[in-house]
Amino acid sequence: MKQRFSFSFQWEQMLFVLILLAAAWSAQLSPYYLSFEQILNSTRQFIILGVMAMGLMVIVILGEIDISQASTLAVCTVVLSKFSAAGLPIWLALPVIILIGSALGSFNGILITGLRLPALAVTLGTMGAYRGLAFIIGSEVGYTGFDDTYMWLGSSYIAGTAVPTSLILFLLVAFAFYILVHRSVYGRMCFVIGNNADVARYSGIRVPLIKIAAFALAGAMAAVGAWIFVGQYGSARGDNANGMVLPLVTAVVLGGVDINGGRGKVLGVVLALLLVGTLGNGMGLANMPGPTQTIVLGMLLIVSVLLPNLVRQRSSFRIWSSFRTRGGRVPVK
Amino acid sequence: MSTTTANGAVRSQTGGRNLANLALRLRVTGVLVFLILLCIFFSLTTSTFFQAQNARIIAFNAAILVIAACAEAIVVLTRNLDLSIGATMGLAGYVTADFAARNPGIGPELVILALVLGALLGLVNGLLVSYGKLPSIIATLGTMSVYRGITYIYARGQQVTATQLPPWMLKGVDAMVFGIPSLVLVAVFTVALVAFFLHYAPLGRTIYAVGSNPAAGHFYGLRTDRIVLFAYVFCGTLAGLAGFLYAARVGTVTVILASGWEMTALAAVVIGGVSILGGSGNIVGVAIGALVLATIDNGLVLMGMPEFWRMFIQGTAIVLAVTVDSLIEGRIQAIFKGKRRLGQQQ
Numbered sequence: 001m002k003q004r005f006s007f008s009f010q011w012e013q014m015l016f017v018l019i020l021l022a023a024a025w026s027a028q029l030s031p032y033y034l035s036f037e038q039i040l041n042s043t044r045q046f047i048i049l050g051v052m053a054m055g056l057m058v059i060v061i062l063g064e065i066d067i068s069q070a071s072t073l074a075v076c077t078v079v080l081s082k083f084s085a086a087g088l089p090i091w092l093a094l095p096v097i098i099l100i101g102s103a104l105g106s107f108n109g110i111l112i113t114g115l116r117l118p119a120l121a122v123t124l125g126t127m128g129a130y131r132g133l134a135f136i137i138g139s140e141v142g143y144t145g146f147d148d149t150y151m152w153l154g155s156s157y158i159a160g161t162a163v164p165t166s167l168i169l170f171l172l173v174a175f176a177f178y179i180l181v182h183r184s185v186y187g188r189m190c191f192v193i194g195n196n197a198d199v200a201r202y203s204g205i206r207v208p209l210i211k212i213a214a215f216a217l218a219g220a221m222a223a224v225g226a227w228i229f230v231g232q233y234g235s236a237r238g239d240n241a242n243g244m245v246l247p248l249v250t251a252v253v254l255g256g257v258d259i260n261g262g263r264g265k266v267l268g269v270v271l272a273l274l275l276v277g278t279l280g281n282g283m284g285l286a287n288m289p290g291p292t293q294t295i296v297l298g299m300l301l302i303v304s305v306l307l308p309n310l311v312r313q314r315s316s317f318r319i320w321s322s323f324r325t326r327g328g329r330v331p332v333k
Numbered sequence: 334m335s336t337t338t339a340n341g342a343v344r345s346q347t348g349g350r351n352l353a354n355l356a357l358r359l360r361v362t363g364v365l366v367f368l369i370l371l372c373i374f375f376s377l378t379t380s381t382f383f384q385a386q387n388a389r390i391i392a393f394n395a396a397i398l399v400i401a402a403c404a405e406a407i408v409v410l411t412r413n414l415d416l417s418i419g420a421t422m423g424l425a426g427y428v429t430a431d432f433a434a435r436n437p438g439i440g441p442e443l444v445i446l447a448l449v450l451g452a453l454l455g456l457v458n459g460l461l462v463s464y465g466k467l468p469s470i471i472a473t474l475g476t477m478s479v480y481r482g483i484t485y486i487y488a489r490g491q492q493v494t495a496t497q498l499p500p501w502m503l504k505g506v507d508a509m510v511f512g513i514p515s516l517v518l519v520a521v522f523t524v525a526l527v528a529f530f531l532h533y534a535p536l537g538r539t540i541y542a543v544g545s546n547p548a549a550g551h552f553y554g555l556r557t558d559r560i561v562l563f564a565y566v567f568c569g570t571l572a573g574l575a576g577f578l579y580a581a582r583v584g585t586v587t588v589i590l591a592s593g594w595e596m597t598a599l600a601a602v603v604i605g606g607v608s609i610l611g612g613s614g615n616i617v618g619v620a621i622g623a624l625v626l627a628t629i630d631n632g633l634v635l636m637g638m639p640e641f642w643r644m645f646i647q648g649t650a651i652v653l654a655v656t657v658d659s660l661i662e663g664r665i666q667a668i669f670k671g672k673r674r675l676g677q678q679q
Contacts, residue, residue: 065470116663117655120414120470121609124599125651132645140641238641246478249471259468291485298478301471302461309466 154231455569
């Protein structure tokens, strides 16, 4: 048992080492990298991604997938732009878009659980539908006249420091998800469902309800992401966060969450986000062209799953098999 | 008595074959009815829709999507996905167009380059999925960005313009054979080839078998790894063909050629009644699914609707299609359950 406990940290340890390597590489690539303020500021690049990845993680642990999250974000930014134009105060607009986000999310969940549809097909459809909806609401012209109160979260820094306000929010969200996933009954039920939905059903867990809640939560996280997005980019348009699916899934999978469900850790996903962020930051500072960065991200996604798989096939050493299980597993014994 | 029926689902009862056949017919009929309803709707709302010329335009626009959707369907039938199909089309299409621009005298044998490139890219996907044991969504999501990135690097910010392409390429795509666009003929030929392969060739049948139940296929003695690998190579080859045709059609070939097509192709597959869980579906349905998407595009343009309504309606169509599919499936299962209970009582 003790051994297993230490092994379960392996994947996170490896991520940590990779982050250090990426940071060293970045420092090598660019003289501007090694500055505390620079690094802190660069975290803004993955905060939106991170907040949404937290929501997606719970869905993946449940053994489902949601590729419509980025489109939900677009709907929320566009709705925010309408509210801002109408002069609605932010404290009123915020609950409304979070509600809209969770409504869009639970619509996915209801279709998936109620009609037992495959999550990928449903969210593929709603990905297009929500994206279209965002364009229909906001038309093709972008909106840039956001009120300062709307922009505050995404654009401000903690007074006197270089810490972005949104980073604090991200840390709070990550901590909340840590409690939810690893320290609450709900989280435990998610792992049970992800490992074996039949067992979950027979032991009286209301599987549909939990799944719908997870999808609603992911939608709400997309709405929070929209709030940060508006502040960071100061614009809202139907194609906001287009193409965010790849980095989202990469972050979750690289973080050690099993795409087939049942395993995963919040810490792993946070570390994976840091890794992706560090790589992106370093390569950006080194003026590496965008396509190269995309290739690196894609390769990272493939290798992070392929390597443990190959090693497992080659040898049956226990130390290697821990890479496969990658943390957060529910002990079988 | 266990029979693998035309839609690939293995039924274990004597009546199962007829029922599953019926379901298949229902499913393809369902898509067809949807297509006809769409046509009626657009005919009533616009004056220019119901014309032979417009039908030709729709078929022309749908042709390349039909090929891409066939490619995607082969992989989906094995219970896998190919999200890199757009990037494969882009890379194969761009490199081929670039090769043609550098070698002006080249003839139609150029197609072979596109096919081989597509097959190679498909092989990489297949190796990752079948021997690397990667979940297909991760493997192809990764290769999607890798292939697209390679296209960018290969192109070095350049593009291939229509004047650089050999004239036969551009003329060939626009050519008419007996009043039918040549692209449509290629698409029909591809559908016939893939349909024949999937429904009659032994290897094609094993694709359904692996998709319905990989474990059972393995124990039956099928080399599931090789079959999945083959499916990916086949898919890549067809994607290479589609990329080549698309490059010839647009004339000006850029690095973003066919980006986003993985979603459109997958949409056509799902609307066409192929189960995303593999093992069931029909290529003719997929072709009709692609036609549905092209018809929606065309009709909305004629109605003067903004382009972004297309996304909304396409997305809704996908959700509707899977819903209808699952309802039919549920009904069939209910019938089977009833029969089994009856049998036990007797």
